Amino acid sequence: MDVDELKKNFLARYGGTAQGLEVFFAPGRINLIGEHTDYNNGYVLPCAINFGTYLLARPNYERVVRLASENFDYAAEVTLGKPLSRQGEHWVNYPLGVYDQFAQHKVKMQGADLLYYGNIPNGAGLSSSASIEVATAVMLNDQARTDLPMMELVKLSQQAENQFVGVCCGIMDQFAVGFGKKDHALFLDIATMKYELVPLMLADYCIIVANTNKRRGRADSKYNERVKECRKAVEYLRQVRPIDFLSDMSLQEFISVKHLIPEATIRKRAAHILSENQRVLDAVAALRRGELPLLGQLMDASHNSLRYDYEVTGAELDALAEAARRTPGVLGSRMTGAGFGGCTISLVHKDAIANFIESVAQQYHQATGLQAEFYETEPGDGARKLS
Numbered sequence: 210m211d212v213d214e215l216k217k218n219f220l221a222r223y224g225g226t227a228q229g230l231e232v233f234f235a236p237g238r239i240n241l242i243g244e245h246t247d248y249n250n251g252y253v254l255p256c257a258i259n260f261g262t263y264l265l266a267r268p269n270y271e272r273v274v275r276l277a278s279e280n281f282d283y284a285a286e287v288t289l290g291k292p293l294s295r296q297g298e299h300w301v302n303y304p305l306g307v308y309d310q311f312a313q314h315k316v317k318m319q320g321a322d323l324l325y326y327g328n329i330p331n332g333a334g335l336s337s338s339a340s341i342e343v344a345t346a347v348m349l350n351d352q353a354r355t356d357l358p359m360m361e362l363v364k365l366s367q368q369a370e371n372q373f374v375g376v377c378c379g380i381m382d383q384f385a386v387g388f389g390k391k392d393h394a395l396f397l398d399i400a401t402m403k404y405e406l407v408p409l410m411l412a413d414y415c416i417i418v419a420n421t422n423k424r425r426g427r428a429d430s431k432y433n434e435r436v437k438e439c440r441k442a443v444e445y446l447r448q449v450r451p452i453d454f455l456s457d458m459s460l461q462e463f464i465s466v467k468h469l470i471p472e473a474t475i476r477k478r479a480a481h482i483l484s485e486n487q488r489v490l491d492a493v494a495a496l497r498r499g500e501l502p503l504l505g506q507l508m509d510a511s512h513n514s515l516r517y518d519y520e521v522t523g524a525e526l527d528a529l530a531e532a533a534r535r536t537p538g539v540l541g542s543r544m545t546g547a548g549f550g551g552c553t554i555s556l557v558h559k560d561a562i563a564n565f566i567e568s569v570a571q572q573y574h575q576a577t578g579l580q581a582e583f584y585e586t587e588p589g590d591g592a593r594k595l596s
Contacts, residue, residue, distance in 0.1 A: 210279065210326060210328075212232055212263065212595070212596075215232075215263060215265055215279070215324065215326055216230065216232075216265065218279065218324065219265045219267070219322075219324045222277060222324065223267070223269075223275070223322040223324075225267070229267045229268055230265060230266070230267040231265070231266050231267070231348075231351070231352075231594065231596065232263065232264070232265055232266075232594070232595040232596045233263070233264040233265075233266065233344050233347050233348045233351075233592070233593070233594050233595060234261055234262070234263055234264070234344065234592065234593060234594075234595050235261050235262050235264075235339075235340045235341070235343040235344035235347065235386050235387075235591075235592035235593075236257040236258055236259065236260065236261035236262075236340060236386055236389055236589050236590070236591065236592065237257070237258050237260050237261050237262075237327075237329040237335040237336050237337060237339075237340050237386070238255050238256065238257050238258060238335065238336045238339070238340075238382060238385035238386055238389065239255065239256060239258055239335060239416065239418065239545045239552075239554050239586065240253060240254065240255040240381065240385075240545045240546065241254045241255065241256065241394055241409075241492065241504075241508070241545075241554070242254050242485070242488055242489055242492045242504075242507055242508060242511050242543070243255070243381075243485060243486070243488070243489040243492075243511075244485060244511065244515055244519075244521075244543075244544070244545070244546075244547075244548070245435060245439075245481070245482065245485070245515075245519060245521070245547070246399070246456065246482055246485050246486055246489070247378075247379025247380060247381035247399050248377065248378070248379035248436055248439070249379075249399075249439055249454050249455045249456050249482045250399045250400040250453070250454035250455075250456045250457070251399055251400075251454075251455070251456035251482060251485070251486045251489070252396070252397070252398055252399070252456075252486050252489035252490060253381045253395075253396075253397050253399065253489065254394050254395070254396055254397075254407070254489050254492055254493060255381055255382075255384075255385035255394065255395055255397070256385065256389060256393065256394040256395060256409060256588040256589075257385055257386060257388075257389020257390070257588060257589045257590065257591050258335070258389075258418075258586045258587070258588065258589055259586055259587055259589040260327075260328050260329045260335070260584070260586065261327065261328070261329060261340050261344075261386075261589075262325060262326070262327040262329065262337065262340040262341050262344045263325070263326045263327070263344075263595075264323060264324070264325055264341075264344040264345065264348055265323070265324040265325075265326075266321050266322070266323050266324075266348050266352065267321060267322050268319050268320065268321055268352070269320045269321055269322050270319070270320060271320040272288055272289045272290060272320050273286055273287065273288050273289065273320050274286070274287050274289060274308065274318075274320055274321055274322075274323065275321075275322045275323065276301050276304060276305075276323045276325070277323070277324050277325070278300060278324070278325040278326065278327075279324065279325070279326040280300075280325070280326065280327055281299070281300050283296075283299045283300065283301065284301075285299070285301045285305075287305065287308075289308075289312075289318055289319075289320060293305050293308060293309045293312070293373075295373065295374075295375075300325075300341070302373060302374050303338050303341040303342050303345070303369070303370070303374060304323070304325070304341055304342070304345040305373065306342065306368075306369030306370060306372070306373030306374050307342050307345040307346050307349065307365065307366060307369045308345070308349070309369065309372075309373050310346075310365040310366075310368055310369050310372075310373075311346075311349050311353070311355075311365070314365070316349070316353050316355055317353060318349060318352070318353055319352060319353070321352065323345075323348075325341060325344075327340065327341070330420050330552070330582065335418070335545070335546065335551075335552060336382040336385070336386060336546070338370060338374070338376075338382075339366065339370070339378075339382035339383045339385075339386045340386050340592075342366035342367075342369055342370060342383060342386075343362060343363065343366045343383055343386040343387050343592045344592060345366075346362040346363075346365055346366050346592075347362060347592045347593065347594065348594075350362055351594055359387045359388060359591070359592075360387075360402070362387060362592075363380065363383045363384050363386075363387040363388070364380070364383075366383040366386075366387075367379075367380045367382075367383045370383075376432065376433070377432070377433050377436045378432075379399065380399065380402075381397065381399070384397060384404075385591075386591060386592055387591050387592050388404065388591050389588065389589060389590055389591035390406055390588070390590060390591065391587075391588055391589055391590050392408065392409055392410070392587075392588050393406040393407060393408055393409055393588055394406075394407045394409045394496065394588065395407070396489070396493050399456070400454070400456060400457075405493075407493055407496050407497065408496070409496065409588050410496075410499065411501070411556070412499075412501070413558055413559055413560075414501055414540065414556050414557060414558055414559065415556075415557055415559055415562065415585055415587070416554055416555070416556065416557075416585070416586050416587065417554070417555045417557045417562065417565060417566070417583055417584070417585055417586075418545075418552050418553070418554055418583065418584040418585075418586050419529050419533070419552060419553045419554075419555065419569060419573075419581050419582070419583050419584075420551070420552050420581060420582040420583075420584070421525035421526060421529060421550055421551060421552065421553075421573075421577075421579065421581060422579050422580060422581060422582060423523070423525045423550035423551075423579065431521070431549065432547050432549070435478065435519065435521065438474070438475055438478045439455055439478055439479070439482060441472075441475050442455055442470055442475050442476070442478055442479040443455055445469050445470040445471070445475065446458065446463075446466060446469060446470065446479070448469050449466050449469065455479055455482045455483060456482065456483075456486055458483060459483070459487075460483045460484055460486065460487045463479065463480070463483040467479065467480065477517075477518040477519070477520075478518065478519060480514075480518050481514045481515065481518035481519040484514055484518075485511060485514060488507045488510060488511055488514075491503070491507055492504055492507045492508075495507065501540055501556060502540055504540070504541065504556065505539070505540025505541025505542075505556050506540075506541060507541070508540075508541035508542060508543040508554075508556070509530075509534065509541045509542065509543065511543045512526075512530050512542065512543035512544055512553075515543070515544055515548060519548075521544075521547065521548030521549060522544050522548055523548065523549055523550060524576075524577065525550060525573075525577055525579065526544040526548065526550070526551065526553060528572070528573050528576040528577050529542070529553045529569065529573055529581060530542045530543060530544065530553050531572075532568070532569040532572035532573055532576070533553065533555045533557075533565070533569055535568075535572070536557075536561070536564070536565050536568045536569060537561060537564070538557055538558035538560065538561025538564070538565060539555055539556065539557050539558075539561070539565065540556040540557075540558075541555070541556050542554070542555040542556075562585065566583045569581065569583075570583070
């Protein structure tokens with residue numbers, strides 16, 4: 210669905226003319242490596258992609274905000290100036306959370322009619338929620354003329370998901386959505402919020418996203434449980450020195466003190482986080498040297514760690530990754546996102562794409578009975594106003 214069609218649908222829904230109608234876009238994201246490290250103050254290496262959320266907005270000169278989506282039947286209308294509350298488990302909680310954050314910051318907002326459309330598979334682990342949040346934040350920043358820098362919009366969007374939606378997500382998703390740059394990955398140190406754009410030169414290779422089509426609801430998944438387990442690991446490791454996050458230790462230091470964690474499960478969770486931090490550093494170095502085969506090996510190792518130490522993959526993601534690795538022309542494959550369903554990403558030679566899709570789809574269906582969907586994607590720019 211293109212922007213012109215979206216504008217027609219907007220006018221059909223809300224009436225009036227196109228005067229004052231503006232269009233905003235926020236991408237989804239994939240994470241090349243560095244999974245579940247963000248809420249542990251570690252390293253991540255995501256990139257924005259060329260799929261995302263379109264938001265059409267027009268002032269209505271009332272004290273109400275009307276929210277509708279081309280992806281969901283549920284629509285809502287809320288009154289500005291009154292406390293906002295969650296609306297069940299519906300998608301509108303993500304933009305409403307952003308409105309709530311702006312209200313807490315005493316931003317004077319005007320009424321508006323809003324129409325969202327996303328071409329990111331919902332619940333697939335490509336950050337459709339962060340995309341909705343950041344698109345809303347960019348729109349409100351523009352309409353209220355608050356001139357907040359992108360970093361503030363990213364933080365507000367994360368706080369919306371933490372406080373309003375109730376998911377203990379880190380900041381990586383919103384950061385990648387806000388700061389993405391075409392043909393680059395973002396090497397981000399969560400502890401300092403310093404980042405570096407790393408050229409993502411894939412040459413004869415491309416990134417193929419494979420969707421398990423097993424819907425993943427992160428808010429009611431074991432995501433929050435993993436956050437608590439990591440905090441428990443920190444408590445054990447504080448016997449050595451006063452750390453606040455697992456990533457305050459290096460992998461080498463952890464190996465020497467891991468015996469202080471008596472619970473095998475908690476020890477495995479910490480092992481993943483510390484080894485994953487090192488894999489991010491190794492992946493950045495590999496990209497700088499143009500060593501794509503090494504990046505692929507690190508992706509494989511990351512998935513294995515997420516499978517056996519962090520236990521967030523599941524049968525569907527494992528089946529996709531295994532099928533990809535058995536297919537000629539693939540350098541590496543791993544889950545991306547929080548897990549428990551969602552998507553894998555694979556580095557695939559351009560000449561092997563057709564065979565990859567056919568072969569992996571067949572193997573996956575035989576293993577799970579589900580039909581996978583495939584998307585060829587590329588690193589794209591971050592959230593912005595289109596018109």
